[in-house]
Amino acid sequence: MDDRKLLASIRTLIGEEETADDCAAFPLGDGRVLVSSTDMLHETTDFPQGMTEFEMGWMSVAVTLSDIASTGASPSQVLVAVGLDRPERLLPFMEGAVSCAETFGAKVAGGDIDSHQELTAVTTAFGIVEERYCCRRSGAQEGDKVCITGVPGRAQAALDGRAEYSRFLLTPEPQVSAGQKIARAGASSMMDVSDGIVISLYDIADAAGVGIVLDESAFPLFEDSGYAKTCFLFGGGDFGLLFTASDAVLEQLDTEYTVIGQVVAGDSVRMGDEVLPRKGYAHVWGA
Template sequence: MDDRLLLDRIRGIIGEKETEDDCSVFDLGNRFLVMSTDMLHETTDFPEGMTDYEIGWMAAAVTLSDIASMAASPADLLMAVGLDRPDRLIGITEGADACCRSVGARLAGGDIDRHAELTIVSTAIGFVNHEKIIRRSGAKPGDLVCVTGLPGRAQAGLEGDPRFWNNLITPIPRVREGIAFSEGGATAMMDISDGIALSLIDLGLASGVGFSLDPSLFPLIPDIPATRAEDLFLFGGGDFELLATVPVECFPVAGVDTSVIGVVTQNRDIISGGAPLPRCGYAHRWN
């Protein structure tokens, strides 16, 4: 049992639409309020060697990335911190505040309590005009599949490649790129924190489409074996890049450094290099 299968069990309680996107969406009349929350634990989410400042940055970044994936501008972030040691709070707060400021958001408060294991819950809100929001459900057959950055670096950093340690511990929320995708006509979007393969499954289910990927187009990490680089690209977690679908006539998208890796198909299968793409990536699992 993983977290996606567990989510399927409660969709009927919460609602299909409410569990479809990276954020919940509330209509304010003249624009949308978008909201997201994440829970991080030290043993499962913060690699050994991180400073408290870096922990605070990461805890803020993962939630601000959800706001970015809706093409919204982040406003406020609340952080509830369950502390194993009270002396850690200052560094965590400084890191979270710096991450918020880097994307024009405000660390606006939260909660503090005692906890056996450091646990942080971050909740962010943002705003986006009605016509500018991008959901997971808008991909159309023929659209190009695009991704920002160089996915796989965070997983490589986790596995010991020192070149990519900072990609793992201080991810950059792609707020600017999310807004640029919206301005440039993207039809669907999400972040790829759990890896490209699982993200394509989520995007395909929401849009009722499939994908055909061309491995020759993948932007792979240099100086490692090609097969391993491709696995990192497709299945590595921890990259808070954006995956978007863009009509051919709208590409390239101004203001976004992006790579085309395939095309949206009417057939709901997800194919890479002519073969089905395995359901692999980062997931919370219960035995």
């Protein structure tokens, strides 16, 4: 069982709306929304082998800020809880965490430390966004264009041993500024692609009850190869923003992006006549 299926099993307890996005949203009553997200990372399953403690701290904060970015919010505070196998690892880990938070406009405001058999981090981030601009996964409409920021696939290539792309894997950069511009322009849906493009497209399509058709010729690949296309579609670890928007919105959008497809009637993600598998990064339990 993977994490998406496991999450579905508790939706009757928590609620469909509360589990439909990477961020929880709390209206503040003044036209603004407080958004929050939590992530857990383990050394043996989530941090690439050979990472420094500084890089682990940076990544721990970055993954959560990327969720905040996908709503269009401005990050404000981050809480960091760390389980440590050796106490001397705390300072360089926190130096990375603080550096990432401050780089993207947030402050580490507290957390917790404990002993653990491996380095494990739980980060919770908060952000503020005007309610009218708060982006969710569920708003895609037929006729919208499907767009991506950046060049997804490079983090997966680094994980596969391509050292020239290692910075995209080890110190990823949440797209905070781009997320704000996309949301304020009026995008109909948005999420980050840390789990992979295709599986994220299915999340957007399922949330809106639509289908998506991709234009293979438009993919922004890091090199012209079948390998790069596979990394682009199914690789994890990238922090680009996947969003849908009308032509009118795109005409006024002042950030770099690539149109890679269109929202259509249906319930699948296709590339030409090929229905793409629901495949991407996932935690898996059992055989």
